[in-house]
Amino acid sequence: MSRLVLLASAAVLAGAGLTGQAVAQPPAGGGMCAKQPLSWVAVCADDTTTKGGSPGSASSGGKTDKGKGKAPVPEPCVVMKMDPQPPAGSALWEGHDPGNGAVYTRFCPAGIAAATAAGAIGLGYEEFWSATEPAAAAVDPRVLAQQAVDKMLLTGPDIDINPRPGGRGLVGMPVWMAADPSPTTWGPNTASATAGAVTVTATAKVSQVVWSMGDGTSVTCHGPGSVYKTSYGLRKSPTCGHVYTEPSSTTSSGRFRVTATATWDIDWQVDGGGEAGQLTEVRTSAVALTIAESQALNS
Known part of the structure; x- marks a missing residue:
């Protein structure tokens, strides 16, 4: 024994x-x-x-x-x-x-x-x-790749939207959607994981964000979007935007729940060459917008 x-x-x-x-x-x-x-x-x-x-x-x-x-x-x-x-x-x-x-x-x-x-x-x-020598570790590099991704602490987009949550937008006026980039919210983000003599390094970055606008429509943006500045006036976003055709008062909460779902594309490889592959992760963030009809604001 x-x-x-x-x-x-x-x-x-x-x-x-x-x-x-x-x-x-x-x-x-x-x-x-x-x-x-x-x-x-x-x-x-x-x-x-x-x-x-x-x-x-x-x-x-x-x-x-x-x-x-x-x-x-x-x-x-x-x-x-x-x-x-x-x-x-x-x-x-x-x-x-x-x-x-x-x-x-x-x-x-x-x-x-x-x-x-x-x-x-x-x-x-x-x-x-x-009776026999124990076999060496049969390390699955895909497991190590996932562990490397776990170390990155990837999150949903850091939403930068205009009109601002807590304020009011208008029906027919452009909404600008953007995601402020950082290693954990946009990438690129790199981490490694090791077991025995095998080390896998993975690199992750967001390939697209799907914005669900809360009014039944969605917008797919393949970049972080453009952050709105007051000097832009009533122009539409050149990269990622939306225009509401009805007020948020038509919803039960009185606000549109906007969700931004990021797709993370991840490439991994065993250090020193050898096996390589790809993974995909999805992360979501959300905000709530109030959109009013213009006459309601002028009354």
Whole structure:
């Protein structure tokens, strides 16, 4: 049987004189790391970042909301061959003779939780015999690509619209829609994630924003739009605009709910060459506009 031990400090790793590698899933013998063998890389990859939206976003969609409050993902477990091997007759050989297989040590940072529950603080590890050397980690670069995207904390557009929310616009007058660019609201945004010897770097940027105007129409803009200035007067936006044909009083809330849904295009590649691919993420922000008929303002 394997033997579960709790170390007081990670420094024991260096002092134990061990050599080894991360593994995709634990070898036969169980232990704390054997609980999730079918999703080993996804569960144990080195990523402790949680997702969340920006304070300025009225709402967010896609995977921004999905990740809120998510607990940090533990670092991967590492399996090492004991060096030197235990002497003949040691219980660690589990009845086998030296040279018949080998004795390994599995270190799991997730054992911190087990250590705390046991009244100790440190890393959990267990010693076990195996007839064959555990396989090296089969890292899925697509999983690392998604983890890199999670680190970016991508959000919905930072809406810059005229007329301003809280003010009033007029039926028949142009509305200017824009998204103030930043790394988390427009891109480009780059991050990396690593598991074992594999590092994936991903770069994300917004390719389009679909504006749902709250009156049953939508406008698709392939750039951030133009920010309105008072010197522009009553001109229409040259890049991203809309004209309301009815007042917002026709809605139950008395305002048009305008949502801006950004599509993030993401390119990723394994560092040093090799596999590459693309991902797509969607994020949404919203504001509310009051649009009145001109005679109502003049009365």
